Amino acid sequence: MKCKGRCISEKLQLLRDHIKNIPGWRSNRKIVVFAVDDYGNVRVDSKAARERMNKAGLEIKSRFDAFDSLENEEDLSVLFETLSSVKDMDGRHPIFTALTVVANIDFESQRNSQSYKYELLPDTFTKLGYDKAWHLWQQGIQNGLLYPQFHGREHLNIKVLESNLSNSEYSTRIALANRSYTSIRNEFFPKLSYTAAFALDDLSEIDRQHQIIESGLDYFQQIFGFRSETFNPPGGREHSDLHSTLYKFGIKYIETPFIKNEHQGNDRYRRMINYTGKKNDQGQTFLVRNCLFEPGSDNSIDWVAYCLKQMEVAFRWGKPAIISSHRVNFCGNIDPNNRKVGLLALKALLAEIVTRWPEVEFKTTNELGNLVNSRRQ
Ligand SMILES: [Zn+2]
Numbered sequence: 300m301k302c303k304g305r306c307i308s309e310k311l312q313l314l315r316d317h318i319k320n321i322p323g324w325r326s327n328r329k330i331v332v333f334a335v336d337d338y339g340n341v342r343v344d345s346k347a348a349r350e351r352m353n354k355a356g357l358e359i360k361s362r363f364d365a366f367d368s369l370e371n372e373e374d375l376s377v378l379f380e381t382l383s384s385v386k387d388m389d390g391r392h393p394i395f396t397a398l399t400v401v402a403n404i405d406f407e408s409q410r411n412s413q414s415y416k417y418e419l420l421p422d423t424f425t426k427l428g429y430d431k432a433w434h435l436w437q438q439g440i441q442n443g444l445l446y447p448q449f450h451g452r453e454h455l456n457i458k459v460l461e462s463n464l465s466n467s468e469y470s471t472r473i474a475l476a477n478r479s480y481t482s483i484r485n486e487f488f489p490k491l492s493y494t495a496a497f498a499l500d501d502l503s504e505i506d507r508q509h510q511i512i513e514s515g516l517d518y519f520q521q522i523f524g525f526r527s528e529t530f531n532p533p534g535g536r537e538h539s540d541l542h543s544t545l546y547k548f549g550i551k552y553i554e555t556p557f558i559k560n561e562h563q564g565n566d567r568y569r570r571m572i573n574y575t576g577k578k579n580d581q582g583q584t585f586l587v588r589n590c591l592f593e594p595g596s597d598n599s600i601d602w603v604a605y606c607l608k609q610m611e612v613a614f615r616w617g618k619p620a621i622i623s624s625h626r627v628n629f630c631g632n633i634d635p636n637n638r639k640v641g642l643l644a645l646k647a648l649l650a651e652i653v654t655r656w657p658e659v660e661f662k663t664t665n666e667l668g669n670l671v672n673s674r675r676q
Contacts, residue, residue, distance in 0.1 A: 313608075313612070316589070316608075316609055316612045317612055317616070319557040319574075319587065319589055320589055320612055320613050320615075320616035320618045321616060322572075322574040322577075323574035323575045323576040323577065323587070323618065324575050324576030324618075324671045325616070325617035325618065326617055326618075326619065326670075327617060328619075328658075328660060329614055329620075329656040329658050329659045329660065330619035330620065330659075330660050330662055330667060330670075331387075331393070331610070331619070331620045331622065331652060331659055331660070331661050331662070332396060332619060332620070332621045332622065332661075332662050332663065332664055332667050333393060333394065333395045333396060333592075333622050333624065333661075334396050334398065334531065334554060334586075334588055334621055334622065334623055334624070334664055335395045335396065335397055335398065335624045335625065335626060336398045336450055336531065336533075336623075336624070336625050336626065337367065337398070337400070337450065337454065337533075337625050337626040337627065338370060338397035338398065338399040338400075338445075338447065338450070338626055339369070339370075339399040339400045339401065339403070339420045339423075339450075340367070340369070340400050340403065340450075340454040340626070341368075341369050341403045341404070341423060341427075341478070341479070341480070342363060342364075342367040342368065342454070342479065342480060342481045343364070343365075343366070343367055343368045343479050343481050343633060344368070344427075344477055344478040344479045345368065345478075345632065345633070346632070346633045346634075348477040348478060348479050349365070349479075349633055351477050352473060352474060352477055352479065352481075352482060355473045357470050357473055357474065357481075357482035358482055359482065360482065362595055362596055362627055362637075363481065363494075363625075363627055364481045364482050365633065365634075365637075366595070366627055366630050366632075366633050366634055366637045367481070367625075367626065367627040367630060368630050368632035368633050369423065369424075369427060369429065369432075369632070370432060370436075370626060370629075370630065371429060371432050371631070371632050372429070372431040372432045372435060373631060373635075373638075374432075374629055374630055374631055374632065374638060375432055375435040375436065375439060375445075376435060377631075377638065377642055378395075378444075378629050378642065379435070379438075379439055379442070379444050379445075381642050381645050381646050381649070382394070382395065382444045382645075382649070383444065384646055384649060384650070385649045385650060385652070385653045386653070387653070387659045387660050387661045388657060388658050388659060388660065389660065391443065391660075391661055392442075392443060392444060392661065393444075393649055393661040394443055394444055394445065394446055394661055394662070394663055395444065395445050395446070396446050396448055396529065396663045396664045396665075397445050397446065397447050397448070397626075398448055398449070398450035398529075398531045398554075399420070399447040399448065399449070399450050399519075400420070400450050400451050400452065400453055400454045400533070401419060401420050401449075401452055401515055401518040401519050401522055402417040402418060402419055402420065402452050402453045402515070402518065403417065403418060403420070403423045403453065404416065404417060404418075404453070404455070404475070404480055405417055405418040405422075406475060406478045409475055410475070412464075413461065413464040413465050414461060414464075415457045415460055415461055417452075417453055419518055419521075419522065420518075420522055421433060421522060424436075440523075446663045446665075447519075447523050447527070448527045448528070448529040448530070448531075448663075448664060448665070449515065449516060449519050449527035449529065449530050449531075449550070450530075450531055450532070450533055451496045451497070451511070451515060451532055451533045452496070452511045452512070452514060452515030452518065453496060453511075453515075453533075454494055454496060454533040455480060455493060455494055455496060455533075456488075456491050456492065456493055456494065456495050456496055456498050456534075457496075457507070457511075458488060458491065458500055458504060459483075459485055459487070459488050459491055459493045460480075460493070462487040462488060463483065463484075463485070463487065463493075466487065468483075468484060468486075468487075469484070470482055470483050470484040471483055471484075480493075488500050490566050492534050494533060494534055495532075495533060495534025495535070495536070496508075496511070496532060496533040496534060497532045497533070497534065497536065497537035497538070497541065497562070498534060498536065498562055499538060499562040499563070499564040500564065500565075501564045501565060502538075502563070502564035502565075503564075504564070505538055505540055505541070508537075508538070508541055509541060509544045512541060512544045512545055512548065513544055513547075513548055516545075516548040516549060516550070517548070520549075526548070526549035527549060527550065528549060528550060528551045528552055528665045528668065529550070529551075529552040529553075529554065529586070529663075529664040529665055529668065530545055530550045530552070530553050530554065531553075531554035535555070535556060535559070536559060536560060536561055536562050536568075537561070537562070538561060538562055538563065539561060539579065542579055542581050542583060543581060545581075545583070546581040546582075546583055550583065551583055551584065551665075551668060551672075552583065552584050552585075552586050552664055552665065552668035553579070553583050553584070553585055553586070554585075554586050554587075554588065554664065555573045555585050555586070555587060556573070556587065556588075557572065557573060557574065557587050557589075558570065558571075558572055558573075559571050559572075559573055573585045573587055574587055575587045575589075575618065575619070575621070575671065576671050584668055584671055584672055586621060586664055586667065586668060586671075587621065588621045588622070588623035589609065589612075589613050589618060589620065589621055590606050590609040590610050590613060590620050590621065590622040590623065591605070591606065591609065591622070591623050591624075592605075592606040592622050592623070592624045592628075592644075592645075592648065593624060593625065593628060594628050594640060594641045594644035594645070595627055595628040595637055595640060595641050596628075602644050602648075603644055603647045603648045603651060606622060606648055607648070607651055607652075607655070610622075610652070614656070619662075619667055621664075621667070628641035628644075628645075629641045629642060629645070
């Protein structure tokens with residue numbers, strides 16, 4: 300019986316994989332994009348911080364609560380080694396489009412304030428003594444292994460944070476005291492995820508979100524020396540009204556799920572269907588991730604086989620394979636075994652990709668977006 304249920308859900312998943320690949324831009328080329336969220340984000344400070352939070356009763360409800368820590372020197376060096384293990388038909392290595400946040404909570408200033416205080420990403424690396432990791436970041440960009448794009452200014456919902464601060468909420472106080480923002484209870488706005496930066500309780504909050512995007516995109520340029528062209532919001536589901544500000548400050552490509560339930564405030568949502576190549580009224584192009592690779596989650600799944608199957612379906616419909624993943628799969632700061640599992644799976648996936656499709660082309664989200672807009676195939 301158990302297998303029967305599972306077989307049916309696998310078939311339904313396969314059907315969904317086919318359906319989401321039907322509409323949109325097509326090409327016979329075998330294009331592979333890795334879109335990896337959460338770079339730059341401080342969620343759990345360290346193993347010691349996690350242990351102190353456990354002792355204080357803060358629950359681990361996800362692998363993000365357990366392992367999602369700022370990328371350190373070893374995380375990046377072993378990741379780059381793995382990405383360098385294969386080449387595409389043009390002699391290019393796979394490249395992670397690293398959807399990156401440019402700010403984190405300034406934990407020192409936050410101690411004495413009920414309004415949100417933040418610091419810019421390079422300061423976070425310096426404060427944590429991660430200068431070598433930040434140097435590796437620059438090397439990764441130079442060597443074509445890592446390409447930062449805009450995930451958001453910060454990976455948190457400011458309304459939830461500030462309401463918890465003004466109520467002196469316990470889990471928030473404990474997490475912040477441990478230079479972390481994880482395992483947070485959210486009793487005041489339970490419909491909003493505390494990590495979803497653009498979730499809306501009320502439409503009136505949208506003005507602040509426009510400002511967050513404007514300043515975030517300017518900080519991105521200040522930090523990386525170029526403007527971001529792709530955006531994928533933390534927690535997704537941003538209101539379309541924000542697209543005008545994204546456009547004004549350089550965003551050409553917006554990542555979105557195939558079916559998006561967009562926040563409208565007051566617990567109302569607007570459902571829309573998206574596909575790669577669809578344009579909004581600003582002329583921005585949507586990119587829909589159609590393959591999933593999360594080797595650190597559910598270990599009953601063979602993630603390499605699962606991802607390859609989704610790629611096969613994508614290619615059958617003439618679609619690029621846009622592989623969705625998260626940094627947490629490759630984080631070893633809290634548990635090196637977590638990183639090991641993720642990178643072993645990545646290495647196996649890459650080896651299989653270049654064997655099955657020797658004509659593969661590894662690209663960034665921007666390169667794919669440019670190709671889609673050029674109407675070339
Ligand atoms: Zn994220």
